[in-house]
Amino acid sequence: MSHRISDLSSFNAAHAAGLRKLMPGVPRIAIGMGTCGMGNGAEAVYHAFADHIHNLGLGFHLTRTGCFGFCAEEPLVNVLLPGQPLVVLRRIQASDVPALLDHLAAGRIPAELALCKIEEWDHITATIKYAAGQPEIPHWYDVPFFTGQKKIVLRNCGIISPIEIEEYIAVGGYQALYKVLIDSSPEAVIEQLKAAKLRGRGGAGYQTGLKWEMLRKAQAERKFLISNADEGDPGAYMNRNEIEGDPHSMLEGMIIAGYVTGSTEGILYVRAEYPLAVHRLQHAMDQARDYGLLGKNILGRGFNFDISLVEGAGAFVCGEETALIRSLEGRAGRPTPRPPYPAEKGLWGYPTNINNVETWYNVAPIVVKGAAWFTETGSPKSPGTKVFSLVGKVQNTGLVEMPLGTPLKTFVYDIGGGATHGKAVKAVQTGGPSGGTIPQEMFDTPVDYETLAQLGSIMGSGGMVVMDEDNCMVDVARYFVEFTHSESCGKCTPCRAGLDQALRILNRFTHGVATDGDLDTLDELSRMIRDMSLCGLGQSAPNPVLTSMRHFRREFEDHVRAHRCRAGVCEDLALSPCENSCPLHMNIPRFLQLLKEDRLEEAFLSVVLDNPLPASTGRVCQHPCDNRCRRSAIDDAVNMREVHRFIADSIYGTPRYEPLIEQVLARKLPPTGCKIAIVGAGPAGLSCAYYCALLGHDVTVYENNAEAGGMLRYALPNYRLPIEVIEHELELIRRLGVSFIFNTTVGRDISLNELDAAHDAVFLSIGTWKESWVYLAGTELRGVLHALPFLEAVNKDETTQLGRKVAVIGGGNAAIDSARTALRLGADVTIVYRRERKDMPAIREETEAAEAEGARIVFLAAPHRIVDDGSGGIQAIECVKTTLGEFDRSGRRRPVPTDEILRIACDTVILAVGETVDLDFVKASGLRLKEGGTMLEVDRHTLLTSRPNFYAGGDLITGASNVSNAMGWGKKAARTIDQALMDEFRWPRIWPEFKHSMTVPAHPSTARRHHNRELDPAKRAATFAETTFPLAPVEAMEETCRCLRCDIRADH
C-alpha cells in the first residue's frame, strides 16, 4: 500500500495516522534516546520496558523520542496515559521499570519521579492539546531550567518519535512544503525570509534570505544546497540533538529551499562522530521518499529534488564553507580565498549555498506563521531564538533555546542554577574555540551576534561553557589555542606557524617560565593572526587569548610576576594543590612526610618556619587546602590543619621546645641595620614582624591595645583559641627580637611622618574593628551590642549587658562566635540570617557546633525593626521573611523581602553583619584608597601603597577576611619589603635543607579522614574551655599516610 502523498486527502490520511500514534488511546511510553540519553543508559531502559510490557501483556505503545533538552536529568521517559497530561519522568533506570509499570497499569503516575507535565504543546506548525490534571506535578515552563525558553527549533524534539514520519506530519510537518509547492511563489518565500530577518545560526549571522536570493539569481545547470552539520566546536552539540530528535524539519527546510532557489541537489555534510544522527537522517530520507516528499515528482507537482548524505572525516576546519566544499570535491579541507563566494562558484564551480543545521529548522515556522510572528521573538536586529548548549561547571546542563538578546546571567543562574559545589562562577566561554571568555561582571550582556562581538567573543554555534574559580583562564586560553593549532589546515603562515608560536608562549605561562616580554609578544602575535589569516578559523582562533588577556589580565600577570596560579590548574607553578591554596603557602607535603618518618622535631621546624602561629591557625583556619586536596577524588581530603596543630601541640610546653627555638633563632640572618615599623599586632602584623626579624631586620610593632594578638586575642572566643596558645606563640616572636610598643594609636600618639622618619619601611596591618553601619530601627535601645566589642569585653572579662534571650544578626564567623559565647554565658540564642545555610560564610563545623550547643538558626529572615519594651530596652526583634531572587555579584542569590513578618522575642540583639577598617588616620597621609574609601590601595605584587616605603596588608587591603589570609599578606609583605630594602632575593635563606623521602607512596593508607574529638555539646556549652582535642598520635600518623604526595614530579 503506497504511502505516496500527492493531494490533500492523502496528506490528511498520513496526518490522522500520525495523530493515532502520538495519542494512541492506550498508555504511550517514549524513551528519550538521543546520544546523550543513550550515554545515561536509555538503551537499557528501553529494553526493560519492552520486555516487561511483552511479558505482562500490557497493550502499551512503546516508542523512542529525541532529547527534551535537560541532559542533567536523563534518562527522560515521556508517559501519556489516556485522559491525562503528558508527564516527563526523570532519571529512570532499568531497575525502576517493573514498579513503574505497575503504577502505570493502574493509571497512576508516581509524582516523585516526575520532572514536569505538558498539558498543551505548541509545535508552531500545530498545537497538540493533552488533558489537564496531575496538580502536584509542575508545568514544564515552571521548571527553572525551562522557564523563559521558547522552543521554535526544538519544537518537536523529545515529543515526537524521530523514526515516524507520520508523527512529524501529525504535528504540522511538511505543511509548509505543501503550502509553498501548491500555492505560493518562490519570490514570496524569499521576501518572507528577508522580512523575518532570519540570520544564519552557524555563527556568522549572514542573512539567510539574501543568501537564497543570490542563489536563486545564479544561472547554472547544477545548483547545490548544503546543510553544514560538521559541528566541530567542542562543547556544542545542539545540531546533533536537533537531527536526532527531529530530522524531518531539516529535510523540509532544504526541500523548500530547493524549490525556492531552483537548486538541483541537496547535500547533508554530517560529522563522522555522530553515527546516530547519520542513521536517523538516512531513515528519515527513505521515509520521505516513500511518502513522495523527496526525490522524484514531490507531492505530484513535478518538482524533483533529492538529498545525499556525506560523512565528514574529522576536520574542524571543514565547518568553514569553502573547506567543506573542497572536502566534498574529494580534496583536503583547505579554505580558498573569497571572492569568489560559493554562491557564485561553489562545489565543482557550480553556485552553492551552505546553511547551518539550525537555520533550516526556522524555515517551516516562518513559512507557516509568517515574518511578523517571527520578529516578535528575539532582538530587533536578530529576531528568533538560538539553541545553546549550556555545559561546564553549572548544575543544570543541557540544551537551552532562548530568544536572542537574553542576558547571560539568565543562562548561568536562572536556567543553569549557578555553579556546582557552591563555588562562585568566574566566567562563561561562548562560541567555542573562535569565541571568548566573558567575566562574571559582564553577565548582564544580552546574548546576540553584535553584543558578544563587542566583547571580543562571538556567538558562534552556541556553545556556552561555564567556568568557576577552579578554572585558570590562562589554561583555558592555552586549551583553545591547542585545539585550533591542531585543527589548523596549515595553508597560511599566520595560522599555521602563528598558532604554533602562540601555543609555545602560552605553555611558557602555564609552566611558569614566561616573562613580561611574552605578554606583549603574545598580544602582538594574536592581533597579527586575527588580522592576517585567510579563513574564519585563523581569524577567530586568537579570540580566546585576546579576551582572556583583556578581561583576566591579572591572572596572566600572576603567572609571570607572582609565579602563582590561583586556580591551582598550572601544576608547575605550585609545589602541590594544597600548598597553592594555603594562604601561607605552607609546604604541607613536607611536614606530613617528616611526621610520617617519625621525625617530629624537623616536622615542627618545617611548620613553624612556614607559619609562625601553627597552633592558633591549627584551630581557627578555614582550611581552603581541603577543597583542593586530590585525596577527595578517592574518599575525602587529608586533615592537614589538624596535623600541623598536632605537631605544634606536641612540642609546646615540652622539653623539646627550647632546643627547637634555638634552631629557629639560628636561622636568623645577620642584622641588616634596617629598621622596620609595623602598625597593628594582629595576625598580619605578627607574621610580617616574624619574617622581617628572621631576615635580620630591627622590627618594632606599634599596637593600640594593651597586648599583642589583635583578633586572635580580642575577638576569637577562648573555647576556639585558648589564651595560653596565643601567649606561647607570641613568645617565639619576642625571642626573635621583635619589640612591641602598646597603647599607641598611630595617627594620635604617633604620626605617620614620625614613623616614616624613624624607619626604613612601614607595614600597615590594622584590623577591621569598626562596625559597619546597619540600617535598622531601634539600634539605639539598651541591649543592642556589636559583635566584636561584645567578644572583646568577654575576652577581657569585662561585664557585658548580655540578657537572657539573645538574637544574633548575621551568618559569618563573628555571628557564630558571638552566639556560642552568649550560650556559654547562659543565654538562649537565636541566629537570624537573610540567606540559606549553604550561603553562610562561617566555617561549616563551627555553625554545626553552635547548633549542637543549642543555638537555633532562622534562615531567610532579614531584620526589620527592634521593638522597644516601653522602657528603652528590647522586647523583640521583627524580621521580614525573604525569598531568594536574582544572583548578585558574589554568585549568591540576593534575598528579596516578602510581606511576611517574623517576630522573635529577645532582650539582647548582637549585630554581626560585618566590620570595616577605621581609616581616619589615613586622612592627610597621601595614601590612596579604593572600593569607595573602605580599603587601602596597594600594588598587588609588592604591596607598596601610594606612598614610598609604606606597605599594607591584611583586612586593611581586602576588607574583613580571616586569620590565615591576613597572615599570608603579612608573610608576602615581609618578602617584598626585604627585596626592596636589600635589592636581593634573600627569602629562601630562611629555610634549612630538609632531607625527606621523595618517592610516591606505593600503597597510601585506605583509612578515611580522621576528625578530632569534641567535648559533648551539653558539657562544653557551659565552659569556655577548649572544645576540641588534637588528633591522637596514631590518628595523626595515619593521616600522614593518606597523603598522595602530589608534590613529587617525574622529571620527564
Add this chain to the structure above:
Amino acid sequence: MPNRISIRIDGELVQAERGQTIFEAAQSNNKFIPGLCQFKGLSTVGACRLCVVEVQGVNRLLPSCTTPAQDGMAVITKSARLNDYRRQSLELLFAEKNHVCAVCVSNNHCELQAYAQRLGVTNVRYAYRYPKLHVDMSHPRFVIDHNRCVLCTRCVRVCNEVEGAYVWGVAGRGIGSRIACEMDRAWGNSASCTNCGKCVQVCPTGALAEKGFAAEEMVKRQDLVERLATIRGTMNPGGPR
C-alpha cells in the same frame, strides 16, 4: 565596459586593466608589494599573506594576489601595521623550519632572505622550533630539502597545472604539513615524475635545487691537462723543462 580602470595606490592614481588583481595592478605600476606564494603563470592561493593590503572602506586586510582591482579603489600597501605584520609573518617562517642561510644552496638567491632584508628583519623574536626534517636526495638530478620549505605550494601548482604530473601534494595538516611526493614515496622512484625540473625553477628558497650546483658538490676536472697534452703530444715527462 571599458577595460581600463583607475585605482589609487598609496595615494597615487594609477591605471590598471579590468580583471587584474591588486597585486598585478601594483606590479605593472612598479609599486612594491611582497609576495612569496604568488607566481606569474600559476593559480593564486593566498597562503603566505605577505601581500596583504589595506583597502579603504573594508575593515579587513585583503590579500592583494586574489582580490580583483575595482575602479575607484583606494589601496594602501605600506603602513606601520602592515610592515610589522609582514615582518612577523617572515619571522614565523624563519622560526618554523631550519633556515641556515650560511650553508644553504640558495644563499643570496632566496626570496625569503631578500624580503627579510628589504622589510628590515634583523632577527627572529620567536623561539626556533628546530624540527627534524628529511632531505630527499634519491632523485638523480634534483634534491628536496624540507628544512628550507616555506609551504608556498608553487611546486605543487606548477606540477599540477603546467606539467600535469601531479607528483607533489601537501600531506598532513597544520604545523605538520609537508610537501610529499605521491604516496609519500622517495622522489627517485616516483611513478609520474617527468624530471622536467619546473618545480625546482619556481621554488623561492633552497628547498628544491638542482644537484651539482652547490659549492660543496663542485668536482674539478683534474684530467683535463693530461688529456690535452697527450692529444697534442706535448706530454712533459715530468721534471724541469
Add this chain to the structure above:
Amino acid sequence: MKNQPKARLATAWLDGCSGCHMSLLDVDELLLTLADRVTIVFGPLVDAQHFPENVDVAIVEGAVSSQDDLRLAQTIRENSKFVIALGDCAVTSNVPSMRNSIAPTRLLERIYISGATAQPGVPTQNVPALLRAAIPLHEAIKVDLHVPGCPPSAAAIAHVLTELLEGRKPDVASAAKFG
C-alpha cells in the same frame, strides 16, 4: 672633546667560528679611530681572565651552545649597558643549531663512542656540558642590537660602530642580511 673617557668595549666568542671577529678586524683604518675612542677590556683580542664590570658595549659572536656559553652570556648582560649580537650564529644560532634536532646524549654517543677510532668515551674533564639546544643569544639574554650576516661585512660592522660612537641608532637592515 679630546679628553672624553675611552668607552669600555668587550667582545666575546661563544659557539662560533671567529669569522665575525676576523670581519671586525677587517674594518682596517677604523681600527685607528677606535683605538683612541675605545679600550677593549675583554675578549679573544686581549687576555683578560674575568669579564669586567660596567662595560659600555659588549659585542658577542656565536650561539649559546654550552653551560659555559650560557654563564658567560649572563655575566655579559649583568655587566654591560649595550649588548650587540654579531653574526648569524649569535642572531639566529645558524650552523651550531644544525645539531639541535638530535638529543645531546645520542650525539655524544655517536661521535665519541660508536664513531670513535681510539679510546671511545665521552670527555668530561674541563669540557662544559652541552645545552639541550644551541640557541641564539637573545633567547638567553636581552640583546639590544642584532647584526646578521655570516660574517657581517666589514663595512656593516664599521657602519654600526661609527653610528654607535656618534650616539645614533645604526640602520642595520640596509647594511647586513642573513647568510
Add this chain to the structure above:
Amino acid sequence: MTFAPSLPAHLSREDQEFLDQLISEQQDRPGMLLTVLERIQERQPEKYLPAPMLDYLARRTGIPESRIYNVVTFYALFNLKPQGRHTVCICRGTACHTRGSMRLLESVRLQLGLREDEDEGSADKLTATTPDGAVTVRTVACFGQCALAPVAEVDHHVLGHVNERALQREVEQLIR
C-alpha cells in the same frame, strides 16, 4: 617500541571486487573520495587503509596518488597504520577539559605504559597503540556529549561522568 605488524603487499581478489563495486556505486557523487575511504577503513578489521588498496583506488579512478595521500593524512579519522583491537577514546572537548579529561588521558597512558613520544600520525592526532596491538588510545575534539562531561568511549560504548577509577576498571577488562 611501536606497533608495526607486517602489511599485505598485494591486493586479494576479494578486495579488488569490493573496491570496484564501491567505486562504481559512488562515481562522481559529492564526497565520493571521503565515502570510499570511510567504507574501506570500516571494512578493515584493524580499521586502517592498506596501501595496496589506495594504489588500486588511484589507478582505477584516475585520482592522483598525491591527492589521495593528502586526503588520508589531512582527516583525523583515517589511519595508515593498523589500530589496536580495542580503542579507548578520551574526549578533549571544552566541557570535558574543564572537568579534568586531561588527567583521564594521562592515567590511561600510564596504565598502558604508553609514553609521550609513542604518539605518531599527523601533528594533531594523539593516537597511540600498545606494542601488542591490544589497545589504541585516541582523543577526539568533541563527542557532542558535553552534558556527561568528562566523557570516554571504550569500543563504541560511551561512558559519562567518568572518573579515573571507573576508567581504569574498564581498561583493565580490555587488557585481561
